[in-house]
Amino acid sequence: MNAASVKITEIFYSLQGESNTSGRPTVFVRLTGCPLRCQYCDSEYAFYGGERMSLDAVLAQVASYNPRYVCVTGGEPMAQRTCPELLSALCDAGYNVSLETSGAIALDNVDARVVKVMDLKTPGSGESHRNLWDNLDTLKSTDQIKFVICSRDDYDWARLKIDERGLADRVADVLMSPSYGQVDERALAEWIVADNLPVRYQLQLHKLLWDDSPGR
Ligand SMILES: C[S@@+](CC[C@H](N)C(=O)[O-])C[C@H]1O[C@@H](n2cnc3c(N)ncnc32)[C@H](O)[C@@H]1O
Ligand SMILES: Nc1nc2[nH]cc(C(=O)O)c2c(=O)[nH]1
Ligand code: SF4
Numbered sequence: 001m002n003a004a005s006v007k008i009t010e011i012f013y014s015l016q017g018e019s020n021t022s023g024r025p026t027v028f029v030r031l032t033g034c035p036l037r038c039q040y041c042d043s044e045y046a047f048y049g050g051e052r053m054s055l056d057a058v059l060a061q062v063a064s065y066n067p068r069y070v071c072v073t074g075g076e077p078m079a080q081r082t083c084p085e086l087l088s089a090l091c092d093a094g095y096n097v098s099l100e101t102s103g104a105i106a107l108d109n110v111d112a113r114v115v116k117v118m119d120l121k122t123p124g125s126g127e128s129h130r131n132l133w134d135n136l137d138t139l140k141s142t143d144q145i146k147f148v149i150c151s152r153d154d155y156d157w158a159r160l161k162i163d164e165r166g167l168a169d170r171v172a173d174v175l176m177s178p179s180y181g182q183v184d185e186r187a188l189a190e191w192i193v194a195d196n197l198p199v200r201y202q203l204q205l206h207k208l209l210w211d212d213s214p215g216r
């Protein structure tokens with residue numbers, strides 16, 4: 001019995017559209033609220049509202065899909081005090097659990113079984129001043145770092161950070177993703193190849209399949 005609660009925008013079953021498990025059927029648990037305002041945010045509907053649910057109720061709804069993968073996202077999930085407890089409870093239930101986070105909130109209390117997908121906010125997001133660089137020290141070799149690229153300037157900035165901080169050696173994958181509709185997708189792919197960058201390019205699979213609909 002777990003009576004702690006979290007505020008939830010939606011729980012749905014879809015294909016993972018990002019990260020290195022892209023394409024795997026995954027349950028998404030989207031927590032409500034975010035202290036950041038990235039200019040490109042595709043999840044603004046999660047900023048407000050939501051429904052308070054007990055961790056037990058969340059676990060029951062997740063279990064109803066019988067998934068292998070569960071992704072906790074938002075909003076900014078780590079802005080809720082009980083998020084670490086939710087993550088541990090999902091791991092205890094036997095799922096492969098990932099956390100999508102801006103990294104603007106300390107990550108040292110996240111269960112080691114959780115795969116962290118930490119977005120280092122680029123200058124083009126308008127929120128790069130929120131990056132907590134100390135969070136890099138909490139990352140394990142199974143975690144992932146993501147850059148959402150809005151322009152050639154963002155790309156050059158990300159390339160510098162990868163090099164300066166040896167990011168490719170710290171985690172399983174450094175992901176680079178075009179900000180949806182804001183940078184030429186093919187151009188970004190070609191810059192990466194031309195520079196022989198140690199990253200993994202990704203397009204948001206769920207947007208290719210279902211446009212930009214919530215609950216996908
Ligand atoms: C909606 S956020 C939720 C988790 C957390 N707040 C974060 O920013 O990582 C999930 C991921 O979607 C990315 N994202 C949001 N809007 C996007 C867009 N328009 N194009 C590409 N990626 C986007 C974010 O940068 C983040 O990596
Ligand atoms: N299909 C699908 N995959 C996703 N991976 C990360 C998502 C997110 O919003 O954090 C997301 C999402 O919203 N939908
Ligand atoms: S941190 Fe994540 S949820 Fe918050 S505004 Fe940025 S992309 Fe959206």
Ligand SMILES: [Mg+2]
Pocket residue numbers: 042043
């Ligand atoms: Mg999304």
